Amino acid sequence: MDLVNHLEGRLLFAVPKKGRLQQATLDLLAGSDVQFRRETRLDIALVKNLPIALIFLPAADIPTFVGEGRVDIGITGRDQVAEHDATLPAGEISGVEEILDLGFGGCKLQVQVPEKGDITDASQLVGRNVVTSFTALSDAFFSKLEGVAPGSKLQTKIKYVGGSVEAACALGVADGIVDLVESGETMKAAGLKAIDTVVESTAVLVKSRNSKSDLLNLIAARIRGVITAQRFVLCQYNIPRTELPVAAKITPGKRAPTITALEEPEWVAVSSMVEKKRIATVMDDLIKVGATDILVLNIANSRTD
Numbered sequence: 356m357d358l359v360n361h362l363e364g365r366l367l368f369a370v371p372k373k374g375r376l377q378q379a380t381l382d383l384l385a386g387s388d389v390q391f392r393r394e395t396r397l398d399i400a401l402v403k404n405l406p407i408a409l410i411f412l413p414a415a416d417i418p419t420f421v422g423e424g425r426v427d428i429g430i431t432g433r434d435q436v437a438e439h440d441a442t443l444p445a446g447e448i449s450g451v452e453e454i455l456d457l458g459f460g461g462c463k464l465q466v467q468v469p470e471k472g473d474i475t476d477a478s479q480l481v482g483r484n485v486v487t488s489f490t491a492l493s494d495a496f497f498s499k500l501e502g503v504a505p506g507s508k509l510q511t512k513i514k515y516v517g518g519s520v521e522a523a524c525a526l527g528v529a530d531g532i533v534d535l536v537e538s539g540e541t542m543k544a545a546g547l548k549a550i551d552t553v554v555e556s557t558a559v560l561v562k563s564r565n566s567k568s569d570l571l572n573l574i575a576a577r578i579r580g581v582i583t584a585q586r587f588v589l590c591q592y593n594i595p596r597t598e599l600p601v602a603a604k605i606t607p608g609k610r611a612p613t614i615t616a617l618e619e620p621e622w623v624a625v626s627s628m629v630e631k632k633r634i635a636t637v638m639d640d641l642i643k644v645g646a647t648d649i650l651v652l653n654i655a656n657s658r659t660d
């Protein structure tokens with residue numbers, strides 16, 4: 356099938372074709388009931404149950420396609436959006452608009468130097484060789500250090516490489532690098548240490564500034580629902596009515612906790628959304644104020660404000 360001729364009238368949605376963000380993005384699409392089958396080696400997949408076409412692109416290219424309005428919506432790293440925006444001429448408004456922080460793909464773009472060397476501060480790299488895949492952000496970072504306008508000639512020599520950036524110092528190509536760090540394992544294995552942070556990143560849902568449609572809003576709402584469901588759990592417990600004000604402070608919920616009367620008039624049942632990462636502490640605190648029968652339930656999906 357000639358897929359390109361089937362794109363007319365469809366919302367174009369860019370997703371990472373490989374790499375760190377791909378699996379979590381595919382899980383998010385499945386959770387949003389976006390059904391598709393991607394033919395081997397094809398970078399376009401028509402969604403079966405919605406007028407959407409998925410376009411599989413490198414994460415680094417997604418901001419360009421979205422920014423130019425070629426694609427309506429996409430998932431990529433905030434670092435890639437920042438890199439794209441840093442290439443724009445001064446004063447030009449980016450065509451890429453962030454709609455939602457997706458919470459996964461957390462990492463930092465950091466200035467790194469050999470652990471055993473004498474460089475301890477990014478300013479010591481001024482006038483030296485820096486290797487990176489993020490040349491525009493590195494340019495902006497060193498422009499600030501050198502006190503010159505972005506785009507002016509820098510003393511620091513910034514060179515592009517497409518991957519394995521961490522090898523550049525050992526190979527004598529760079530005095531320092533600007534590369535992504537998550538666990539720090541790659542940096543450590545390459546004998547490097549971080550001395551500064553250029554940008555902190557997570558995966559984001561972005562849209563083209565001029566794209567507007569009910570379908571775009573619908574798909575964004577579905578993705579928001581899945582993300583919220585992943586972030587929160589539902590906490591239910593019983594509490595003496597007299598302790599309700601203090602318990603409600605521990606579990607205020609997204610808007611307010613749901614209170615249900617029990618057969619025993621001095622007791623109430625409370626149900627409230629709690630952030631997963633806080634749930635253990637919240638349960639400890641609830642026990643201290645007299646809560647009983649505390650249950651924590653996973654949320655399969657959600658639609659909240």
Ligand SMILES: Nc1ncnc2c1ncn2[C@@H]1O[C@H](COP(=O)(O)OP(=O)(O)OP(=O)(O)O)[C@@H](O)[C@H]1O
Nearest residue numbers: 373374375376413414432460461462517518535537
């Ligand atoms: N170690 C990491 N941990 C978490 N997120 C990361 C990590 N490395 C990269 N990312 C995020 O994933 C995005 C894509 O990076 P990734 O290295 O997977 O790209 P890729 O498309 O496979 O390109 P490349 O071929 O350059 O590796 C990054 O821009 C960043 O937002």
Ligand SMILES: O=P(O)(O)OC[C@H]1O[C@H](OP(=O)(O)OP(=O)(O)O)[C@H](O)[C@@H]1O
Nearest residue numbers: 518519520535536537538539540541542
């Ligand atoms: O701090 P860590 O958890 O070790 O992760 C950092 C590494 O992950 C990314 O590379 P990736 O493995 O995606 O491959 P790449 O070097 O080809 O881009 C990034 O460029 C670092 O090299």
